Amino acid sequence: MSEDVEDVTGAVVAALVAEDTDVIFALMGDGNVDLLARTATGTDITLVHACHEQGAVAMADGYARFSGRPGVASVTHGPGLSNTATSLLTAAAARSGVVLLAPDTPTGDLDHPQRFDQRGFVGAAGAYFRPLHRPGTVYTDTAAVFRHVRAGRGPAVLNAPTDVMHARLPAGTGSYEPSAAPPSPPPPDPRLVAEAAAALTAARRPAILVGRGVAPGGGAAAVGELADLLAAPIATTLKAKGLLAHHARHLGVAGGLGSGRAGRVLAEADCVLVLGASANQWTTDGGTVLSGGMVVQVDRDGEAIGRHSAADLAVVGDAAATAGALCALIGGTGRPAPDEWTVPDGPDQFVPSAPGTSPVHPRLAVEALDAVLPEDRLLVVDAGHFGSYAQQTLRSWDPRRYAFTHDFGAIGQALGVAIGAAVACPGERVTAVLGDGCLMMSLSELSTVVRYHIPLTLFVMNDGGYGQERHSLTAKGLPDTEAWHAWPDIGDVARGFGIPAHCIRSVRDLDVLQTLPETTGPVLFDVHIDPEPRNPAFAEIAHRLGGAALRQPPST
Template structure:
């Protein structure tokens, strides 16, 4: 068989279940063989969308994401999605054929391109080693939680491999565990025992059922409140001591409780400016601890009192074991009756009253989001694009667990939301997929709306339509700058959606959301697009704080 066919066959045998991409001449055979060998191929309309679909699928399924692109231009089209995945440490394999001749229209320096956006570059070097190199790249992506780009020279892909094409294809191995230093474990245990008001903030590195379990157990032992960064939203869903999202999207009550902590432990969390509100959530006398796989991540965003290199699960389990050996009894810590009441009444935005100043033709995004949370089934998977609007769905739309919230924001690019929702929907088919976009991001990625229709995904797509790039409007507007470059004529997104086969409605007031009930009661055989005309004058609270206005 051909080399590319052998690669496709053995990647499928190693456990690749889904492949996302756009097929061209260079990746035609490898993609078809993956499909013929049992992997599902999801055809996107643009490589950028395909990359984000693969990223979101990996995040929400726990499997490796696989992207297949054409050489050169197919890869460059996918770069933003690859950069997002690389920055997020998403286990993803990019199958990228490579032009051989430098005078080819498709020639680019693909290795340098991958490295420039934080991905790991690997290459197929010969027909005889191609399958082994492809499998090694797959295993590296999973074990090291990296986005790996596999360059596959097209002349090698076209070579014939002698024999029957049988290779040893063991199922892909799991994530490598990094055990913490025991001195660091003991030091962390001591800090937890000394703390009166500890708070755990779990990030991307803590996602997963094991992470939720071990952190819940340890937090209960030491009396810690628990919260997450935005990307780990849902990790502690149902926990009565959960503060929800910690950071710019926090309610005032959650922010006050974190500010009251005397010990904050970031578990697989970067503790960046968004999660710590530029440091405003850290009191002057609080000790800051960070647990992370990467030594260079420790203290990267702010000074810490203790850094522990280790896997979240193994580190938390080691601390719990150490406390048990010492015979330490569970402590009340921050878990008082007064704090429990504060959490129940004010830790989630749906419990915070909204002062709705209805304008008559544009809905308040807080009112919209709160109404959507009530109208939509609890069993949902929520994907959120970037922009001025993004905190509203993130803060108001509750999710059942961490596999129900997909937040592709490491690169802070708009336009990824719709593709994110597709990948999440395929990873969690038992849940209602809900996508939230701004009008700018939606129109940037609108080609994938056809993909939603074609795949018959029962998706609710909410467009927070303020007819502009809201973040820039509210960033520069207060200083008196000309905003003509970031404001646009109002687009009839509902009409656009109908032209592609969607059910659609324009929403200007809460009563218009009756369309959600109608759609939910129907066959759900086509997506519902809500063109929500949102207030243009309402600056998001988290951006007001970040921009200093």
């Protein structure tokens, strides 16, 4: 195709085709109208038109997370780009593979009303900025953004003034060469692997913490084999939720938003092997759970080792390959099977469940949802106090089919991410769990759900306002009046967009979730949850963030 290309816009379109792009999430404006029109008429790339630029980039983020491929978005310059801020920051925090095509105002037009420092904006959002200032470098610059995201470094923005986009290509520009796959990491140092093996076999209570640096499949299988050789319990980070979920030694997610048992195991271990995980404060309860024993950390990125928690032994290399090397060393010694060890379950937490109980306890609501979702569920969870119950309760069996959207601490991202997930997994139902405030922030994208017939379940945990802010105000001895909001009836709003909706006000009403397996198309459940319970996990998170006012004993 690129042999017939005459201008820079055509060259960018040709590059998108060569990179095997199958969808662009877009909001059209003066700066990208030509690009999108020519993409629609001259290629097989599908355009998904969002209602807001924040939604477009969130959709590209969701596509990238659930497909494992670059998620491409296109917006116009000026306010088109500035409207992407929260989604771009979220994608950067998640290191999500988003390619954003964002033109700039014409070169030299200093009085253009949409002119602003787009390079500074993109840099402040934590994304890679690649300027395209000369027609002859269009292929080099486009390949650079794709190479950046394929290397797992997070989002990248291709930025070209509109006059450059309309410029003719110089003679001899050639054709586009797709970006190469990132190089494989170097093999781990055999000496360090031997030291790690010695430490693990000498331990009486070894444990393994696994992050998203270990992919499902063969890599995860090596970790499972190693756990059996060591009789070591397995905990995962939240981003790796579902990895090795069927393994007998799997204890779930460590940290406040996961299994309390997993965290207790790490705290009791005398040697923890950290594989492909940053071991940040949220996973390690502020570092406390890794303070009592030896820590062996393995990561392909040497700079990530010890960044959050001190490592006694650092091994640079692919986590899965290192697990395989450890299996070969430890399995070849002929050592007898070690003694099993673990920690007991924590106390059960009572939740009122009488049929007439109203409103519904948030934990009970997500337990009911979890019971009706299939094992191969596609799940997206938004941020907020309600979300802590969802993260702790909803199960996953594959981290590639699960996402949370509080990477940047923002609410309102899940709807866009869920739409992108549905596009990435055509024909499959996606479940988005979000709060009432989250939905109100992204309400316009319900139109996108309807327009593209997205098979989406919206499980809205409605506590009538902003729950965490109410708890914060109460803990500080301040009135919580301003955190309550008289929203319109959310079910009626959904029906106004053409989405069937059900209202759940009591435990008895949860039975309507049984209809979900037969549902086609989008559906919304407006679940009125009890606003009073305060999740202990949020009290701990507030403590680590310095929120002394929130350190009062929480309810369950």
